[in-house]
Amino acid sequence: xxxxGYLSQILEILLALLLAPLLTGWINQWRAWLQNRSxxxxxQPYRKLHKLFHKELVLAGHASSLYRATxxxxxxxxxLACAIIPSLxxxxxxxxxxxxxxxxxxxxxxxxxxxxAAMDVGTAFGTLGARREMLIGFLAEPALLMVLFSASxxxxxxxxxxxxxxxxxxxxxxxxxxxFAGVAFTMVSLAENARIPVDNPxxxxxxxxxxxxxxxxxxxxxxxxxxWAASLKLFAYSCAGLALFFPWGxxxxxxxLALLLAxxxxxxxxxxGGALLALLEGVSAKMRIFxxxxxxxxxxxxxxxxxxxxxxxxx
Amino acid sequence: xxxxxxxxxxLAWLLIGGTGVFALRRxxxxxxxxxxxxxxxxxxxxxxxxxxxxxxxQTRILPIGLPSLPFHFRLDSLxxxxxxxxxxxxxGVSAFAAGYxxxxxxxxxxxxxxxxxxxxxxxxxxxxxxxAYAFMVMWETMALASFFLVIANHRIPEIRRAGYxxxxxxxxxxxxxxxxxxxLQANTxxxxxxxxxxxxxxxxxxxxxxxxxxxxxxxxAGLVPLHVWLxxxxxxxxxxxxxxxxGIMLKTAIYxxxxxxxxxxxxxxxxxxVLLLGLGLLSALYGVVFAAVQxxxxxxxxxxxxxxxxxxxxxxxxxxxxxxxxxxxxxxLALTAVLYHVVSHAFFKSLLFVATGSVLHAxxxxxxxxxxxxxxxxxWVAWMTLIGALTSAGLPPLxxxxxxxxxxxxxxxxPGLPNAFLxxxxxxxxxxxxxxxxxxxxxxVKFFGVIFLGQPREEKLTQAHDAGYWERLGMLWLVAGCxxxxxxxxxxxxxxxxxxxxxxxxxxxxxxxxxxxxxIPVSIERASYGPALFLLGVAAxxxxxxxxxRVFYHGRLRRAPPWDCGYPWQNARMQDTAxxxxxxxxxxxxxxxxxxxxxxxPFDRAPHYHVRVGDHLWHGLYLPVARLVERLARxxxxxxxxxxxxxLLYSFVTLIAVLMVVKR
Numbered sequence: 001x002x003x004x005g006y007l008s009q010i011l012e013i014l015l016a017l018l019l020a021p022l023l024t025g026w027i028n029q030w031r032a033w034l035q036n037r038s039x040x041x042x043x044q045p046y047r048k049l050h051k052l053f054h055k056e057l058v059l060a061g062h063a064s065s066l067y068r069a070t071x072x073x074x075x076x077x078x079x080l081a082c083a084i085i086p087s088l089x090x091x092x093x094x095x096x097x098x099x100x101x102x103x104x105x106x107x108x109x110x111x112x113x114x115x116x117a118a119m120d121v122g123t124a125f126g127t128l129g130a131r132r133e134m135l136i137g138f139l140a141e142p143a144l145l146m147v148l149f150s151a152s153x154x155x156x157x158x159x160x161x162x163x164x165x166x167x168x169x170x171x172x173x174x175x176x177x178x179x180f181a182g183v184a185f186t187m188v189s190l191a192e193n194a195r196i197p198v199d200n201p202x203x204x205x206x207x208x209x210x211x212x213x214x215x216x217x218x219x220x221x222x223x224x225x226x227x228w229a230a231s232l233k234l235f236a237y238s239c240a241g242l243a244l245f246f247p248w249g250x251x252x253x254x255x256x257l258a259l260l261l262a263x264x265x266x267x268x269x270x271x272x273g274g275a276l277l278a279l280l281e282g283v284s285a286k287m288r289i290f291x292x293x294x295x296x297x298x299x300x301x302x303x304x305x306x307x308x309x310x311x312x313x314x315x
Numbered sequence: 316x317x318x319x320x321x322x323x324x325x326l327a328w329l330l331i332g333g334t335g336v337f338a339l340r341r342x343x344x345x346x347x348x349x350x351x352x353x354x355x356x357x358x359x360x361x362x363x364x365x366x367x368x369x370x371x372x373q374t375r376i377l378p379i380g381l382p383s384l385p386f387h388f389r390l391d392s393l394x395x396x397x398x399x400x401x402x403x404x405x406x407g408v409s410a411f412a413a414g415y416x417x418x419x420x421x422x423x424x425x426x427x428x429x430x431x432x433x434x435x436x437x438x439x440x441x442x443x444x445x446x447a448y449a450f451m452v453m454w455e456t457m458a459l460a461s462f463f464l465v466i467a468n469h470r471i472p473e474i475r476r477a478g479y480x481x482x483x484x485x486x487x488x489x490x491x492x493x494x495x496x497x498x499l500q501a502n503t504x505x506x507x508x509x510x511x512x513x514x515x516x517x518x519x520x521x522x523x524x525x526x527x528x529x530x531x532x533x534x535x536a537g538l539v540p541l542h543v544w545l546x547x548x549x550x551x552x553x554x555x556x557x558x559x560x561x562g563i564m565l566k567t568a569i570y571x572x573x574x575x576x577x578x579x580x581x582x583x584x585x586x587x588x589v590l591l592l593g594l595g596l597l598s599a600l601y602g603v604v605f606a607a608v609q610x611x612x613x614x615x616x617x618x619x620x621x622x623x624x625x626x627x628x629x630x631x632x633x634x635x636x637x638x639x640x641x642x643x644x645x646x647x648l649a650l651t652a653v654l655y656h657v658v659s660h661a662f663f664k665s666l667l668f669v670a671t672g673s674v675l676h677a678x679x680x681x682x683x684x685x686x687x688x689x690x691x692x693x694x695w696v697a698w699m700t701l702i703g704a705l706t707s708a709g710l711p712p713l714x715x716x717x718x719x720x721x722x723x724x725x726x727x728x729x730p731g732l733p734n735a736f737l738x739x740x741x742x743x744x745x746x747x748x749x750x751x752x753x754x755x756x757x758x759x760v761k762f763f764g765v766i767f768l769g770q771p772r773e774e775k776l777t778q779a780h781d782a783g784y785w786e787r788l789g790m791l792w793l794v795a796g797c798x799x800x801x802x803x804x805x806x807x808x809x810x811x812x813x814x815x816x817x818x819x820x821x822x823x824x825x826x827x828x829x830x831x832x833x834x835i836p837v838s839i840e841r842a843s844y845g846p847a848l849f850l851l852g853v854a855a856x857x858x859x860x861x862x863x864x865r866v867f868y869h870g871r872l873r874r875a876p877p878w879d880c881g882y883p884w885q886n887a888r889m890q891d892t893a894x895x896x897x898x899x900x901x902x903x904x905x906x907x908x909x910x911x912x913x914x915x916x917p918f919d920r921a922p923h924y925h926v927r928v929g930d931h932l933w934h935g936l937y938l939p940v941a942r943l944v945e946r947l948a949r950x951x952x953x954x955x956x957x958x959x960x961x962x963l964l965y966s967f968v969t970l971i972a973v974l975m976v977v978k979r
Binding site: 053054056057058059060061062064066069072073075076077079080083094096097098099101102105106108109111112115116119120121122123124125126127128130131132134135137138139141142145146149152153156157158159162204206216217220221225290293300303304307308311312 | 687688690691701705708709710711716719720723724727730738739741742743745746749750752753754756757759760761763764765768769770833839840841842843844845848849852853854855856857860861864867868869871872873874875876877878879880882885887889890891895896898899902903
C-alpha cells in the first residue's frame with residue numbers, strides 16, 4: 001500500500017461526506033418533479049444541515065449520556081461504512097478491516113444504538129419507533145446478508161474489494177443469481193433507508209412514521225448529525241448496489257488517471273440511480289406496517305433463491 | 316505439573332467451601348473472605364490451564380473412590396481450554412457473589428458457599444475425568460450441587476418445582492450418558508477413556524453411542540426438545556448461580572459432546588453432522604423467538620442461552636460434516652468458531668445474569684413490565700450491561716461478533732462438500748443463522764431498553780442504588796473479557812490451534828498468526844476482519860465529528876421536557892411495555908407459541924387484559940409423557956394391596972420363580 005492508496009481512501013471518505021447530502025437533494029428534486037411540484041434547490045440539504053448545526057440544542061429533561069453519544073456513534077458507523085465500500089477504486093487500505101459480514105454488523109450496530117436512544121427519553125413515539133425499526137432490521141438484515149453471500153459465492157470471498165474486483169472483470173452477461181440478488185437488494189435498500197413503500201421520509205404522521213419517530217426528540221447538532229448519517233447510509237447503500245451489480249468503470253489500478261476517470265462515472269451512475277429511486281417511490285404507495293414483514297420476506301426468499309441458483313448452476 | 320496444580324486448586328475450592336460450613340450464618344466472613352478467595356482460585360485455575368494448554372497431555376491416577384476402581388484424570392488441550400473458561404468466568408462471578416448474597420434468603424450463606432464451591436470443583440473434575448466412573452460421579456455431583464443452589468430460596472413453591480424439573484431432566488440425561496459409555500467400552504469391561512479411544516466400533520454401535528451422547532448432553536445443554544428445565548431453573552436460582560449455570564455448566568455439556576464425537580469416536584459420520592445442524596438450528600431459532608416475547612428478565616436470558624447453545628451445536632454439526640468428508644482445515648475453522656463462541660458466551664452471559672442480580676437487589680423486581688429508566692440510578696451496572704448486551708447481540712467490534720463471523724465464514728465453504736443434497740441445504744442454514752443473529756439484536760434491544768432506558772415504570776425505582784464495589788469488580792472483569800475477545804481475536808485463535816489439532820487434525824494457528832491486527836482465517840483475498848481498526852475507524856469519526864462541530868459551530872445545550880409531537884401528558888405507562896415489544900414477534904412467529912389471551916369486552920366494569928405465551932412442546936410432549944408415567948405408576952400400584960397375605964404370596968411366587976431359574 002502506497003501513498004496513493006491512502007490518498008484514494010481519504011478522497012473516498014471526503015467524497016462520501018460531501019456528496020451524500022447532494023444525492024438526497026437530487027432525489028428530493030426528482031420526487032418533486034415527478035409529483036408536478038416545483039423542486040427545492042439541489043443544495044437544500046446542505047442549508048438544512050448548516051441551519052441545524054447553528055441552532056440551540058434542546059435536550060429532553062432526563063436524557064442520559066447514551067442518548068447524547070448516539071448521534072456521534074451513528075455518524076461514525078456510517079462514515080466507516082462509506083470508507084469500506086468500494087466506490088471509486090477497489091484498492092482501499094481500510095477495506096481489510098471489515099468485510100461484507102462486518103459491514104452488515106456495522107449497520108446493525110448503528111441501528112441498535114439509534115433504537116436504544118429512541119427508547120431513552122421514554123416517550124410513546126420513541127419506543128414505538130424503536131420497536132418498528134428493530135422489526136424491519138431483523139427482517140432486512142438476513143436478506144442483505146444473503147445478497148452479499150450470493151455475490152461472495154461467485155467470487156469465493158467475503159472481502160468487498162475482492163467481490164467487486166471479480167464482478168467488474170467478468171464478461172457482460174446476465175447472471176441469474178445476481179439478478180435475483182439485485183431485486184432483493186433493491187427491496188432491502190428501500191426498507192433500510194426508510195423509503196416508500198416501507199416508510200416515508202417526508203411524513204410526521206404519528207401512525208406511520210418509523211425513522212422520523214426514532215429521531216423525534218433530537219434537535220440542533222444531534223439532529224444534523226443524524227440527518228447527515230441518514231444520507232450517508234443512503235449513499236453507502238447506493239454505492240454498494242452500484243459496485244455489486246454495475247461495477248463497470250470502477251478503478252482497479254491505483255493511478256491518478258484511473259481515479260479521475262472513475263469519479264465522473266460514479267457521479268453519473270449515482271445520478272441515474274437516484275432518479276430511478278425517485279421514480280420507484282413515485283409509483284408505489286406506503287404499505288401498512290404489518291405488510292412489511294411480507295415485503296421483506298419476499299426479499300429474503302429472492303436472495304435465498306439467488307444463492308440456490310448460484311450453487312445449482314454455478315452462475 | 317499443571318495437572319497437579321489444578322487438582323490442588325480444586326482441593327482449595329473444596330476447602331473454602333468446607334470452611335463455609337463452620338461459619339454457617341456469619342455472612343461477613345463468608346462474603347468478604349471466602350468468595351473472594353474462591354475468585355482468586357479461579358484466576359489461578361485460568362493461569363494454570365493456560366500454561367497447560369499447549370503442552371502434551373498428562374495423566375494421573377488417584378486412589379479415591381471404590382477399591383480397585385481409582386479415578387483417572389487427564390489434562391489435554393481440550394480439557395485445558397474448558398478449564399480456562401471455567402476459571403475465568405468463575406473468577407468474575409465469585410467476585411460478584413462476594414457482594415451479592417444477603418442475610419435471610421433461604422439457605423444460610425455458609426451452606427451456599429459450600430454448594431457453590433463443590434459445584435465449581437465438580438465442573439473442573441468433569442472436564443478432567445478420564446474414565447466413565449469418575450466422569451459420572453463428578454457429573455452427578457455437579458447436578459446435585461447445582462440443584463441445591465437452584466433451590467436456595469426453597470420456601471417458594473415455584474422454586475422447588477423448578478428445581479425438581481431440573482433434577483429430573485438432569486437424571487434422564489445422565490442415563491443417556493451412562494448408556495453411551497456402556498456402548499463405547501465395547502464389551503471389554505474397561506471403562507477408561509483410553510480404552511474407549513482404542514476401540515473401533517462398527518458404524519451401527521458408533522451411531523448408537525453418538526445418539527445416546529447427544530441425548531444425554533443435549534438434556535444438560537438445553538437442546539430443544541429437552542430445554543424445558545432451563546427457563547424454569549435459571550430464573551429460580553440466585554443470580555450468581557444462574558450465571559455459573561448458564562455461563563459454564565451448559566458448556567460442560569458442549570465439552571462432553573465434543574469429547575465423545577471427536578475424541579472417543581474418531582471420525583464422525585456425515586449424517587451426525589446433519590442431525591446436529593438441524594437440532595442446533597431448531598434450538599437457536601426456538602430460543603431466540605421465545606426470548607423475544609419474555610416479560611421476565613431472567614427467563615429472557617435463559618431462552619437466549621438456549622439460542623446460543625443451539626448455535627454452538629450447529630457449529631459442531633458443521634465441524635462433523637467437514638471432518639466426515641476429510642476437509643480438515645474447514646473443520647478446524649468451524650470448530651474454532653464453536654470454541655470462540657463457548658468462551659465469549661461464558662463471559663457475556665455471566666455478565667448479563669449477574670447484572671440482573673444487581674437490578675434485582677436494587678429494585679426487588681424481576682418483571683420487565685415494572686422496570687425502566689435505571690441508567691440514571693445505576694449507571695455502572697447499566698453501562699456494563701450495555702457492553703454485555705451488545706456482545707450478546709453479536710455486534711462488532713465485541714466478542715460475540717467474532718464467533719458469528721467465523722461461523723458464517725465456515726458456512727460459506729460448504730459448497731465445496733462432495734454431496735449435492737448438502738450443498739442445497741446450505742443457503743437455508745446460513746439464512747437461518749443470519750435470522751437468529753438479527754433476532755438476537757432485537758431481543759437485546761428489548762432487554763436493555765426496557766430495563767435501563769425510558770422512564771421508571773414504578774415509583775420505587777427512583778430509590779434504586781448502584782451495585783457495590785465487589786459486584787462492580789466482578790462485572791468489570793467480565794466486561795474486560797467481552798471487550799478483549801472482541802478486539803484481539805488473533806492471540807485467542809492462535810491458542811485454539813492446539814485444541815483443534817488433536818480433534819480434527821488441523822488448526823488455524825499458522826494462517827492466523829501471520830497478521831496481528833487483522834483476523835485472516837484463510838487468506839487475505841478470501842476474508843479478513845480487523846476489529847481494532849474497525850473500532851478505531853468509528854472512534855476517530857466520533858471524535859472528529861465531536862471536535863469539528865464544537866470548533867465550527869457551538870456546544871450549547873438546554874434541557875427541556877420531551878416534545879413527543881406536542882402531547883401534553885406524558886407518563887411512564889405510555890411507553891412500550893415488554894409485551895408490546897414482543898408483539899410483532901408473536902404475530903410473525905405465531906405457530907411457535909401457544910398463546911392464551913383473555914380480552915375485555917366493551918361492557919366490562921373492570922377491563923382486564925391478560926396474555927400468556929406457552930410452549931407447544933410442554934403441552935404436546937411433556938404433559939402426555941407425565942400422564943403416561945402416572946398411569947403406569949398407578950398400574951404398578953395395583954400390586955400394593957395392603958394385606959400381609961398377599962405380600963407373602965408375592966414372596967412365595969418369587970421364591971418359586973427363582974428356584975426354577977437357578978439350577979445347580
